[in-house]
Amino acid sequence: MKHRILMSLLFISSALVSCQDKKAENNKNVTTIxxxxxxxxxxxxxxxxxxxxxxxxxxxxxxxxxxxxxxxxxxxxxxxxxxxxxxxxxxxxxxxxxxxxxxxxxxxxxxxxxxxxxxxxxxxxxxxxxxxxxxxxxxxxxxxxxxxxxxxxxxxxxxxxxxxxxxxxxxxxxxxxxxxxxxxxxxxxxxxxxxxxxxxxxxxxxxxxxxxxNLYLFNDNKAQYKWLTLNDSYFMEALVKTFGYTQDMDLLKWVIERTKFDKKDPSDYGKLFWVKQCDETVKIHANTFKILQEIYTPDITNDMSNENRFLLDYIKGYLEYFADFNNKETGVSKEDKVKILANIVYFAEQYKYDKRFVSGHGDNSKMMGRLRFFLDQEEVDILQKNNYFNLSKFKEWWDNADYDEYFVEECEYNGTCGPDNQPMNVIEWRKEHSKK
Known part of the structure; x- marks a missing residue:
């Protein structure tokens, strides 16, 4: 019996040492230099x-x-x-x-x-x-x-x-x-x-x-990721925002969740969505929209502790900033500007039609209506000439947003709405404006 107890104690001791050795080995690349x-x-x-x-x-x-x-x-x-x-x-x-x-x-x-x-x-x-x-x-x-x-x-x-x-x-x-x-x-x-x-x-x-x-970028050593985001955030953020590196979805999500729309630096938010390359071409970050769709879920709008619930507000702020600039001020061609806006608005507009969200939440953003309000005729022609950049439901949602354009123009940008001057509801407005 004593022999068995001794052997058990030796086995437990050996297991603990082995476990500690493995833990130390796992932490070696991160903490021991x-x-x-x-x-x-x-x-x-x-x-x-x-x-x-x-x-x-x-x-x-x-x-x-x-x-x-x-x-x-x-x-x-x-x-x-x-x-x-x-x-x-x-x-x-x-x-x-x-x-x-x-x-x-x-x-x-x-x-x-x-x-x-x-x-x-x-x-x-x-x-x-x-x-x-x-x-x-x-x-x-x-x-x-x-x-x-x-x-x-x-x-x-x-x-x-x-x-x-x-x-x-x-x-x-x-x-x-x-x-x-x-x-x-x-x-x-x-x-x-x-x-x-x-x-x-x-x-x-x-x-x-x-x-x-070097371990993170060239040896695909993910153990370094946490240390870098905590201690080398400028470099890690530059990978996404300056160079447009969006293949690492964990890194991209980290950058997205720490980036808020700021009126003092509005262009910074746009770096999540696109980058102008040195050959003057524009690259749109498709993976950003994948991450945004993952983090903006129906339960988020009622979670007061989750700042991601302001996502549509951030996009609205950036839309108003970017759409109101001409191509010289943004540094991109008018066609690229319209393409960027179309992709961002197309992502946001989906929530207007998503019945899983709180009733009226998506309607309040009126993203497509805002886009209609801001684009001039030349920019609308660019949309049509490029077949709405092959975004499958874009034309349908664009046509459906004519009332939203009227609403945001009257109540938000012209400021004519008030207690004594209410806008027409959609049924009243539709009687006077048939869909084109």
Whole structure:
């Protein structure tokens, strides 16, 4: 009996250890970051570049040190080893090129001699290499060709613990002047890396970001998704809103649910639905409508805790903003403008005919009627010429919305409705206006 009890205890203990080991393994890629062994080995090229970077301190516009491709070239082996040490599996050149095209809509030119491709997160059509480290006015990532990963331009002190391996450079920094002269000869204060209070934490965050981005995008490691949305939200949101990457439905849903229509920045809401590409063409995000249909369900209108219930209000706000602009102000052709509006309104109008929703809820939005009110004759001709962009029920719903157009014009945009001036109801109005 004692033998059986002992064996049972040993079995339970072993199972607990095994479970803990598996849990630790599952969390390894997300929370545990290994600083590269290559960063702990002395390298003369790194040492030379590090001394330059330490001499001038943290980058700033007044800083006379100009970062260049040489800074990134020296850092590349360290960054590559950091990735390998943390589980990244470099993919084949063709697969990597396809991913860069799919995610960022950029083509890696096989005939180019440049080792890097720059992707500007602020202006996606600006392809000029920019080697100034990221800040509020400059933000982008480099595609490292042939080694097949992406990275920010990190100064060496932000990716290696230089004080351990490069003691000579660290000692020189200790005695370095804290001032330098700018281009105009003015003496400017500089900020030495050693004085950065959270340097160790920033280094860890940079390595985590490097690893998580590459594992997520190129190794399809979904374990990195949560960390990235919590700690790298600007980059993750830019994938959808700037580059139009909507293939990851979880990411797209996350972006949709955190994006509200804001009158102070109305164009931002439109980034959920379409993107203007660098060749001037417009791409409409079909997957956005799939996600919206999933989250806007009959039970949502009575759920006061769910902000998705305001979805039609957000769309209405964007419709009024976008439809009221001419093609020069929106930066798209009139035909593209009508196409975008047609697709958005077609999605919203379905709720007018969906009997599962609270009676009258869909009717109050009157999306198609609003569209009829805003479009001029030239834009209506574009609709008809393009067969209503092959949206199957569009013409039927368009024809049915003639009364809605009258209502929103009288009561909302002309403001003539009031206690003493009620609009005709649909039966009264129809007696005077037959369907065309």
């Amino acid at each position: 290994t600083e590269s062994s290559v960063g702990l080995q002395f390298n003369q090229d790194v040492n030379t570049m590090l001394k330059k970077q330490l001499e001038y301190g943290k980058p700033s516009f007044d800083n006379p040190y100009q970062y260049s491709d040489k800074d990134l070239e020296v850092a590349t082996p360290i960054l590559n080893q950091l990735l390998l040490d943390n589980g990244y599996k470099a993919i084949r050149n063709e697969e990597f090129s396809n991913k860069i095209k799919q995610i960022f809509n950029r083509i890696i030119d096989k005939n180019s001699t440049s080792k890097f491709l720059y992707i500007n997160l602020i202006d996606k059509c600006d392809k000029e290499l920019n080697f100034f480290p990221n800040n509020a006015e400059n933000n982008g990532v480099f595609v490292v060709k042939n080694q097949n990963f992406i990275t920010d331009l990190y100064p060496l002190p932000l990716i290696i613990d230089y004080q351990k391996t490069y003691s000579e450079a660290a000692q020189e920094e200790n005695s370095a002047s804290k001032n330098y002269k700018d281009a105009n000869g003015n003496e400017v204060k500089k900020y030495l890396w050693k004085d950065m209070p959270n340097l160790k934490e920033q280094r860890k965050k940079n390595i985590q970001t490097l690893v998580a981005r």
